[in-house]
Amino acid sequence: MINKKETIQELEQRVRACQDILLANLVMMSETPAPTFHEQDRVRFLLDRFREAGLDYISDDEVNNGLGYLPGPEGAPTVALVAHLDTVFSDKDSHALSLGSDRVKGIGIGDNSLGAAVLASLPHLIQLLEIPINVNLWFCGVSRSLGRGNLGGIRFLLDHLEQLPDQAICIEGAPLGRLNYTSLAMMRGEIEVEVPDEYDFSRFGVMGAIVHMNDIINRILEIPRPSRPQTSVVFGSLHSGNSFHELARKASLRFEVRSESDDVVEMIEKRISQIIEEVRARSGVNIALNKIAHRSHGGLDFSHPLVQSSQKVLENLAVEPKIGPSMSELAAFISHDIPAITLGISNGHEINTLDEEMEVDLIFKGITQILGVLQTLNVEGELS
């Protein structure tokens, strides 16, 4: 039974004693494929865990979000605990997980099977460890977060919940110490170049899609980017061509523009559109810019009690806070003016690759952190 004198280190020891609960959920969650838009099997598993823990209002919705509710004291405010269920991996990839003494290895663990497994474990752990919670808790496994999903799950949820939560904590697998409370402005896009069948090579020269795409990339890199507000353009993937000897007829580029300013993102987006117009006119090839996702800049002040109490918990656990912006579910809460933070659970290596692995020992510190922050909420009848 927890009491007021229990230190966070003592709580951590009690969490460690329950390692098999969390690790079993991690194995079962990780080995259930959940490519974006196909999260239904993970939702089923999550809801089974919620049922076994006796949560109320267990339900899923038409976009594959899974929910459960743990009531707090009467009249208490409500906090949403959120983890996205999808990963970037196809269901054709091997999802077998290997659990060693100090590392756990498998695809999609850091982003975000571990976060989802923690969400699945928390209701059971809160009861088992008798953690005093002074708020109502919504446990939300959300779908369609990554890539083209564009936070579709959490957006749907926030658009349809009868009563929005007062605060939110988003759980991500990695890294431990992550403390996000602002969202960057962001535009995620895809540029597609296609050389038409009737292309007049005598007029435009012998150049395939790769050369035109290369031209576009070089021109984007020439766009002036301010150092303040911090701004970056990330080229995430590039695909083109099939052989050594044939000109590539198609090329596609996925990219993100990120900034601490909505205006800067808008400016760069306009400039990219102009570049595409220019290259299209000059080259005669088809070029399309598809806007996949958009976020607005915003968030909490560093002095917000939710940020402060989270930082204190991390310090007590001797974990260095890694403060920075995020573009995950946090952005959706910020756009609804709901105070929210994102916390990480453990440190990972080669995240989102086939060699992805996480440190086992830190996982229990990561869970203790979440339980520690939950205990600070509404301790004196006010949401901190």
Place this chain on the structure above:
Amino acid sequence: MKIDQWLESNTFHHSEFWDVRQLVADKEKQNLKISLCIPTLNEEKTIGKEIVIFRSELMSRYPLIDEIAVVDSGSTDKTLEVASNYGADTYFSGDILPEEGFKRGKGENLWKAIHQLNGDIIVYVDADITNIHPRFVTGLVAPLIYKPETHYVKAFYDRPLAFSQGIRPSGGGRVTEILTRPLFSMFFPELTALMQPLSGEYAVRRQVLEEIAFPIGYGVEISHLIDVYTRWGLEAFAQTDLDKRVHRNQATRDLGKMAFGILQAFINRCEQLDMVNVKSEMAHILRQFQVNGEQIEQQEFTIIEEERPPMKTIKSYQEKFHS
């Protein structure tokens, strides 16, 4: 018992036993103890998750299993360290019944486990399963809990092969289909009802395990089936479909060694039962060939299916369980 009738009454799908709470309630009503034994040799990649899944789901959440033990043949990797970290009792097979000596082989580990573990039912699950799930235990112990006349429950799996027009073969692996099934068809036709007689996952009552001999190598499963069948009949068996089992694929040459050991054990049993009469002593060398550059090389493997006697004949066991 006719095969059709047995297939109807004694073949299950694990989903029939989804209600683990009910399983635990019935187990407790009968005051049964259940032990899980995982025999290992260099299984550090998969042993960790097997332990956490079974501990979490079938000990912490639902107290179906009373102990989880890893019985090891002398791993040189971190198998025992990983298993111990995640809460299994770990044993080197040679440390169990030391007065009986140590022989290297999976059957040896299974035999020693009868002495070391305390359960009324022992479930054996191999350590190389990459898609481990609680059904690998619940599906096997449930028929023993619900049907007192059942003594030995074997797993079988969905082995999807290329198929068309809705028909697909469902059966065992290569050794089962090429060797074991033809042998059973000739000598023990009723045992052909078992879909995968060589599967490494099964649950057995102690009073049966202590009565049967254990070949220490590849022949342990086939010997068990013949011994239990000749003593208790087909009705003592049940089998449960555990869906898919993902594991390492073995090279054909390794399957040759397995088949050699199985054939030895099978012929030994048939001789004991006066079903065949091998007039000369059988050889124990398996000869295989491999191509090395331009050369064809001969390789010889000595494979002797030694056998441990029924555990009930061991004095230390008698003292521990029957005094």
